[in-house]
Amino acid sequence: MMEQRKVFLREDEMPRQWYNILADINMNPPLGPDGNPVTPDQLTPVFPMNLIEQEVSTERWIDIPEPVLDILKIWRPAPLVRARNLEKALGTPAKIYFKNESLSPPGSHKPNTAVPQAYYNKEFGIKRITTETGAGQWGSALSFACALFGLECKIYMVRVSFDQKPYRKSMMATWGGNCIASPSPDTKAGRDALERNPNTPGSLGIAISEAIEEAVSDESGQTRYSLGSVLNHVMLHQTIIGLEAKKQMEKIGEYPDVIIGCAGGGSNFAGLAFPFVHDKINGKQIEIIPVEPAACPTLTKAPFVYDHGDTAKYTPLLPMYSLGHAFVPPPIHSGGLRYHGMAPTVSQLVNEGLLTPRSVRQQEVFEAGILAARTEGIIPAPETNHALATVVEEANKAKEEGKEKVILFNWSGHGLLDLTAYDSYFAGNIKNIVLSDEAMTEAGKIYANHPKPQSLKSK
Ligand SMILES: Cc1ncc(COP(=O)(O)O)c(C=O)c1O
DSSP: OOOOOEOOOGGSSOOOOEOOOGGGGOOOOOOOOSSSEEEEEEEETSSHHHHHHHHHOOOSEEEEEEOHHHHTTTTTTTOEOOOHHHHHHOOOSSEEOOOOOOOSSHHHHHHHHHHHHHHHHHHOOOOEEEEESSSSSHHHHHHHHHHTTTOOOEEEHHHHHHHHHHHHHHHHHHTTTEEEEEEEETTTHHHHHHOOOOTTTOHHHHHHHHHHHHHHHHHHHHEEEEEEESSSHHHHHHHHHHHHHHHHHTTOOOOOOOEEESSSSSSSHHHHHHHHHHHHHHHHOOOOEEEETTSSSSHHHHHHEEEEETTTSOEEEEEOOOSSSSSOOOOOOOGGOOOOOOOOOHHHHHHTTOOEEEEOOOOHHHHHHHHHHHHHHOOOOHHHHHHHHHHHHHHHHHHHTTTEEEEEEEEEEBBBTHHHHHHHHHTTTOOOOOHHHHHHHHGGGGGSSSSSOOOOOOO
């Protein structure tokens, strides 16, 4: 019999509800400036109420609206692919599967949440959305979603990525988005950052401040802010990835032993992993690994604290692993992984020991990405290469142990607009930057006086 390389779902087999992990875990609440838990109405200048309701919901299953499903069907269900060529190249007995999230129009998993966020804003009567973007995948995804719902979109793109990836800006413009480099002179947060360092490469923390500031200062009340990762409702929307993967694996009688995803703010990782974390809480044996750069090692080196999600402290204090809200990560090519914090839900699971994070260095990251491109064909986003480096490590371990492990990972995006990163690798300019303990201690002084989150256990 001919061996199947891909497992498909029909459109009518697509999940019709998202999985909400808040039904199964306990969380420290976000805290406002007075040190008390934030109430939903305090968030109304920033987000529309329908999304705030999702942010705080503890319902296990939440319906995906029909108009959202209709747009997701442009590229979903995404195939589950067996990476046979990669397995062969590694000579491993492990079976390697991935969800191919690079097939969306912008090229990554990001539209899985951009589409519902644009939809809920539109439903609430909002006309304009502001946001930040690292590598440009999120800004492209939100521009695409806003185009489909007839909304305006303004994007603050982190300076270093703006310069490294000029065609991301063209892509956003094609979908009608207005993208500018951050820090910018348009906001107080941007001007302050430029005054501190006129040559700063920028950071997601600064770009988030700029986008929030612009949204809340629109006196017409018709602008809101949108975040591409970190928040509970973003993780929720991404669970369509893991829910599809589960159905696809069931179809071929498989179940993963190891699940791997790269983690910047945590959304592609959570999207694949959370439906399986549900099983792990209920007794399944699975190793679940978020992977981050050693240059920005939030989960593997930083402490679990209360910290702001942005540099200008416009966001509440969030319970998360953090390198400090003013930390400017080294200018590595994976713009989407240059974030000082981590999703509170992912942080909570790491703190409970349900996830086992790892960090990888830039050279092994590109070696793995190039091996994947030369075997599976798709040129991965540099962020995805972090997951691939750990897939290679796990496949080699399976070979040493002679075990036929099932590895499932998230191919979070393609790298067709990240080719300067590959050129840089071929020119020998990719360095193995590792954040020093001294730099981490220095950056961490900023949250020394914040309240401390409690150690909690899942329900
Ligand atoms: C392709 C790709 N993968 C991963 C990430 C990291 O973000 P997250 O951790 O929210 O998935 C990004 C963010 O921009 C991205 O573009």
